[in-house]
Amino acid sequence: MSLLEKIKHKYALSDQGARDMVKAIVAVTISDIVLMFPVGILYLLASDILKGTIGRDRMPLYIGGTVAALLLIIMTSYFQYNATFLSTYIESGVRRRTLAEKLRKLPLSFFGKKDLADLTNTIMGDCAWLETASSHFIPELIGAMISTTIVVISLFFFDLRMTLAAVWVLPVAFLVVFAARPITMRLNEKATKYKINCMDGIQEGLETLRDLKSYNATETYMVGLNRKIKAVESHSVSSEFVNAVFVCSAQMILKLGIGVVALTGGILFSRGEISALTFFMYLLVVSRMYDPFQVALQNLSAVIATDTQCKRMDEILSHKEQEGRQDMDYQGYDICFDHVGFSYEDGEQVLRDVSFTAKQGEVTALIGPSGGGKTTVSRLAARFWDADRGTITVGGMNVSGIDPETLLSLYSIVFQDVTLFNNTVMENIRIGRKDATDEEVLAAAKLAHCDEFIEKLPEKWDSMIGENGSELSGGERQRISIARAFLKDAPIILMDEATASLDVDNESLIQEAISRLIQNKTVLIIAHRMRTVDGVDKIVVLKDGIVAESGIPEELKEADGIYRHMVELQLRSEQWKY
Numbered sequence: 001m002s003l004l005e006k007i008k009h010k011y012a013l014s015d016q017g018a019r020d021m022v023k024a025i026v027a028v029t030i031s032d033i034v035l036m037f038p039v040g041i042l043y044l045l046a047s048d049i050l051k052g053t054i055g056r057d058r059m060p061l062y063i064g065g066t067v068a069a070l071l072l073i074i075m076t077s078y079f080q081y082n083a084t085f086l087s088t089y090i091e092s093g094v095r096r097r098t099l100a101e102k103l104r105k106l107p108l109s110f111f112g113k114k115d116l117a118d119l120t121n122t123i124m125g126d127c128a129w130l131e132t133a134s135s136h137f138i139p140e141l142i143g144a145m146i147s148t149t150i151v152v153i154s155l156f157f158f159d160l161r162m163t164l165a166a167v168w169v170l171p172v173a174f175l176v177v178f179a180a181r182p183i184t185m186r187l188n189e190k191a192t193k194y195k196i197n198c199m200d201g202i203q204e205g206l207e208t209l210r211d212l213k214s215y216n217a218t219e220t221y222m223v224g225l226n227r228k229i230k231a232v233e234s235h236s237v238s239s240e241f242v243n244a245v246f247v248c249s250a251q252m253i254l255k256l257g258i259g260v261v262a263l264t265g266g267i268l269f270s271r272g273e274i275s276a277l278t279f280f281m282y283l284l285v286v287s288r289m290y291d292p293f294q295v296a297l298q299n300l301s302a303v304i305a306t307d308t309q310c311k312r313m314d315e316i317l318s319h320k321e322q323e324g325r326q327d328m329d330y331q332g333y334d335i336c337f338d339h340v341g342f343s344y345e346d347g348e349q350v351l352r353d354v355s356f357t358a359k360q361g362e363v364t365a366l367i368g369p370s371g372g373g374k375t376t377v378s379r380l381a382a383r384f385w386d387a388d389r390g391t392i393t394v395g396g397m398n399v400s401g402i403d404p405e406t407l408l409s410l411y412s413i414v415f416q417d418v419t420l421f422n423n424t425v426m427e428n429i430r431i432g433r434k435d436a437t438d439e440e441v442l443a444a445a446k447l448a449h450c451d452e453f454i455e456k457l458p459e460k461w462d463s464m465i466g467e468n469g470s471e472l473s474g475g476e477r478q479r480i481s482i483a484r485a486f487l488k489d490a491p492i493i494l495m496d497e498a499t500a501s502l503d504v505d506n507e508s509l510i511q512e513a514i515s516r517l518i519q520n521k522t523v524l525i526i527a528h529r530m531r532t533v534d535g536v537d538k539i540v541v542l543k544d545g546i547v548a549e550s551g552i553p554e555e556l557k558e559a560d561g562i563y564r565h566m567v568e569l570q571l572r573s574e575q576w577k578y
């Protein structure tokens with residue numbers, strides 16, 4: 001692996017980002033070396049004074065040297081600023097976009113393991129931390145190490161003993177901070193874990209505020225949240241404290257270097273083994289040489305801490321994407337489950353052996369007791385998850401070999417919990433097909449009976465509907481979701497009891513529209529109310545992860561099975577009154 005590849009992989013950078021980081025390292029190295037130029041000029045001046053050769057003719061050299069050193073310092077600082085700061089912000093944007101793009105391609109199973117706060121923290125917080133790391137910590141650390149090595153090598157040409165007196169502190173100080181690596185990393189990981197836990201708590205509180213208030217549980221929630229905030233506080237403080245102990249100790253060791261140089265120089269000078277000029281030069285050099293290194297030590301501990309953030313990012317970036325072909329030759333759009341077995345992350349077998357076919361031009365209803373696996377079956381059909389055993393085909397093509405986005409283009413999905421975006425009603429419906437014209441959007445909305453309530457909104461079709469459609473009723477939200485399905489007009493329709501939040505008037509209107517929509521399509525409905533499945537072509541009863549019964553409604557009603565039992569139960573519950 002080349003150096004660029006290594007940097008790219010280690011710090012989750014793009015090709016350009018890795019190149020910019022190398023440029024930044026070069027810029028810092030030059031900048032650090034240039035800072036030694038004034039020391040050189042002072043050395044020349046001292047040398048001339050001691051030799052008595054100072055005169056007018058040497059003045060241009062001193063003045064020219066000083067001006068050149070100043071110009072070089074300004075130029076390299078400018079170069080360093082450009083190479084680090086400007087490119088870093090561009091790179092941060094690239095990094096965030098790469099993460100978001102990757103998340104888009106990951107299977108939903110990945111999101112089962114990660115909560116929203118964790119992912120948001122990676123995209124925003126970890127990226128911001130890496131932003132500082134790539135603009136400051138890493139280039140300054142590597143730059144300081146390279147420039148110090150160059151200075152140290154050149155010092156060996158003057159006097160070995162004095163050089164050793166000056167440089168022994170460098171590896172010792174470095175080792176002190178580096179030896180603390182396992183402790184600081186562990187503490188940093190812990191602090192990050194508590195921080196995410198706290199963010200998660202805040203997010204949960206905001207999302208569930210309505211329920212917390214209605215059950216007078218806000219106080220209990222605040223007690224829990226306070227505990228989480230305190231945990232973040234104490235872990236961050238102890239992480240900082242331990243870090244400071246090691247960094248400060250290492251910096252004190254560096255200061256010891258000046259003392260040792262003065263002592264060694266004093267002894268050697270008194271013995272006449274070095275000249276006053278050499279002694280003076282070493283004092284000058286050590287007074288400057290430790291400065292970048294002192295900063296580098298702080299940066300080293302910060303770079304060590306960066307490991308936690310990089311690992312978290314790498315976990316996302318290296319996670320296997322769902323792949324598949326885009327050019328499929330479908331033979332119709334039948335969905336066929338053949339001995340399918342599946343379990344979620346927790347390992348509990350949700351589907352044990354499921355086989356059935358949902359034919360094109362027919363409505364297949366999935367019914368069964370709660371937790372029987374109906375939603376899971378529909379998720380597997382759309383490849384939100386991959387089955388563990390057996391095969392699922394669409395139009396004869398195994399879904400595990402189809403590119404997820406290509407597969408989803410075959411589906412119109414109407415979920416029970418509708419997701420709406422903080423945008424206009426028009427754009428929320430257009431999500432169904434992004435290239436649809438306004439007329440097409442309007443037509444789809446009309447079919448889903450959305451137009452009546454949209455026309456009453458203050459800005460009509462341009463009305464913003466608040467985050468997740470919070471300004472709309474449950475029925476209105478669901479009608480928008482159905483309008484999207486009309487607009488997409490895909491050959492397969494997956495519905496999760498789409499009419500659940502509609503009142504009686506709307507329900508019959510929507511049902512009539514749905515009947516038009518589903519003609520000659522493969523329709524898979526997750527049904528909870530038995531009266532809605534009376535007219536379907538096929539019922540599949542899922543219970544305990546297997547197909548317990550399947551057939552046409554009349555047949556199943558005759559048999560004394562689960563379907564008949566569910567119909568009877570529902571009839572009884574319909575007679576229930578408050």
Ligand SMILES: Nc1ncnc2c1ncn2[C@@H]1O[C@H](COP(=O)(O)OP(=O)(O)OP(=O)(O)O)[C@@H](O)[C@H]1O
Nearest residue numbers: 112344345346350369370371372373374375376377
């Ligand atoms: N993302 C998930 N991670 C882990 N387990 C899950 C997940 N989603 C569902 N399950 C579990 O899988 C089982 C089947 O759930 P599923 O939602 O498929 O059932 P269902 O028949 O649709 O239920 P309902 O009628 O109540 O909606 C349940 O035990 C449920 O707890």
